[in-house]
Amino acid sequence: xxxxxxxxxxxxxxxxxxxxxxxxxxxxxxxxxxxxxxxxxxxxxxxxxxxxxxxxxxxxxxxxxxxxxxxxxxxxxxxxxxxxxxxxxxxxxxxxxxxxxxxxxxxxxxxxxxxxxx
Amino acid sequence: xxxxxxxxxxxxxxxxxxxxxxxxxxxxxxxxxxxxxxxxxxxxxxxxxxxxxxxxxxxxxxxxxxxxxxxxxxxxxxxxxxxxxxxxxxxxxxxxxxxxxxxxxxxxxxxxxxxxxxxxxxxxxxxxxxxxxxxxxxxxxxxxxxxxxxxxxxxxxxxxxxxxxxxxxxxxxxxxxxxxxxxxxxxxxxxxxxxxxxxxxxxxxxxxxxxxxxxxxxxxxxxxxxxxxxxxxxxxxxxxxxxxxxxxxxxxxxxxxxxxxxxxxxxxxxxxxxxxxxxxxxxxxxxxxx
Numbered sequence: 001x002x003x004x005x006x007x008x009x010x011x012x013x014x015x016x017x018x019x020x021x022x023x024x025x026x027x028x029x030x031x032x033x034x035x036x037x038x039x040x041x042x043x044x045x046x047x048x049x050x051x052x053x054x055x056x057x058x059x060x061x062x063x064x065x066x067x068x069x070x071x072x073x074x075x076x077x078x079x080x081x082x083x084x085x086x087x088x089x090x091x092x093x094x095x096x097x098x099x100x101x102x103x104x105x106x107x108x109x110x111x112x113x114x115x116x117x118x
Numbered sequence: 119x120x121x122x123x124x125x126x127x128x129x130x131x132x133x134x135x136x137x138x139x140x141x142x143x144x145x146x147x148x149x150x151x152x153x154x155x156x157x158x159x160x161x162x163x164x165x166x167x168x169x170x171x172x173x174x175x176x177x178x179x180x181x182x183x184x185x186x187x188x189x190x191x192x193x194x195x196x197x198x199x200x201x202x203x204x205x206x207x208x209x210x211x212x213x214x215x216x217x218x219x220x221x222x223x224x225x226x227x228x229x230x231x232x233x234x235x236x237x238x239x240x241x242x243x244x245x246x247x248x249x250x251x252x253x254x255x256x257x258x259x260x261x262x263x264x265x266x267x268x269x270x271x272x273x274x275x276x277x278x279x280x281x282x283x284x285x286x287x288x289x290x291x292x293x294x295x296x297x298x299x300x301x302x303x304x305x306x307x308x309x310x311x312x313x314x315x316x317x318x319x320x321x322x323x324x325x326x327x328x329x330x331x332x333x334x335x336x337x338x339x340x341x342x343x344x345x346x347x348x349x350x351x352x353x354x355x356x357x358x359x360x361x362x363x364x365x366x367x368x369x370x371x372x373x374x375x376x377x378x379x380x381x382x383x384x385x386x387x388x389x390x391x392x393x394x395x396x397x398x399x400x401x402x403x404x405x406x407x408x
Contacts (some may be wrong), residue, residue, distance in 0.1 A: 013234075015233040015234045015266075016233075017231070017233030017236070017239055017266040017270060018231055018233055018270070019270065027204065033337055047237065047262070048233065048237050048259075048262040048263060048266055049263065050233075050266045050267050050270055050342065051341035051342050051345055052270040052271070052274060052341075052342055055341065073135060074368070079263075080258065080259070082256060082259045083259075086263070086345065089330075089341060089345070090214075090341060093330065093331050093341055096331065097244065097331070
């Protein structure tokens with residue numbers, strides 16, 4: 001399978017912290033995934049990575065695609081061991097969130113909405 | 119108009135949270151009240167970074183609202199005066215900062231999230247501090263990540279009118295760095311309790327927010343504070359959170375959550391981590407723990 005690379009450092013820079021930058025990466029990934037078989041997310045040159053950035057970078061993908069599809073279609077590269085573990089944690093958390101039943105998700109969202117509105 | 123004289127008391131490292139409550143209580147009415155305030159430090163002979171963070175937040179919040187806050191410099195010992203200058207707090211009160219930072223990690227204030235500036239602060243201020251031993255690349259990475267997570271949390275969740283503040287201190291003898299990050303937003307405990315969770319104890323509400331995947335944000339989230347907590351565990355450091363009337367403390371793997379007999383009108387997160395050149399610190403995957 002030919003996979004299209006996305007060089008994260010070229011797209012959003014070496015400090016991957018801001019969820020808004022994560023959203024940019026998510027939209028770019030989603031656009032390419034809609035056209036081709038797979039993507040390599042290359043984090044070479046990224047100095048700082050946070051869960052907030054990564055959550056935003058994967059949320060719109062998990063919203064549209066299944067966990068199995070994303071496992072097959074996304075490759076992550078250029079990560080050191082610290083960032084690799086963070087990516088795994090974020091992916092596990094995302095899979096758990098998006099695999100929840102509609103009732104469970106509704107309960108989570110309702111609690112979150114009350115917190116935000118309050 | 120008269121000046122209201124407030125007594126600032128000692129705040130020592132690793133003392134019970136009662137000391138923090140005693141420090142906060144005199145300030146309590148004046149976070150939002152507009153009368154002029156002058157701080158009397160005649161009862162203050164030692165101040166940790168936590169105390170410095172509270173004072174910085176207090177004056178910045180009041181400045182944001184156009185309220186005047188001063189220090190009565192005649193009540194300040196030379197040691198405290200020097201320390202306030204090293205933290206670069208003196209300029210907030212119209213005085214000159216100290217020319218050398220010593221082991222202080224000076225005030226850093228952001229009104230908008232700027233990850234590159236947080237990273238720069240860590241590289242040029244924290245890591246370059248006098249007497250600071252070399253950090254392993256892993257510790258540098260974990261520190262960058264942890265502080266960036268804290269700042270992102272402020273701008274994602276807190277709605278803090280004065281933005282985010284960081285300030286710290288390095289203790290060379292015990293090779294420990296203490297960094298406080300705080301905001302004056304909704305407050306972590308209050309925000310969790312608005313979701314109907316841990317209504318009876320603000321400390322338990324803070325504890326809830328530290329669990330993996332727990333978030334008050336709509337949608338995917340809830341890892342930033344968890345990652346921070348795991349880093350502290352592995353590092354054998356400490357984590358201390360004040361939010362509203364809640365208090366949470368973790369030293370290594372030991373946790374305490376309780377009510378605070380005072381109110382901090384926002385969230386103050388203090389991390390203490392050890393700087394050792396021969397250790398690797400990183401969050402652990404499930405399989406690493408087995």
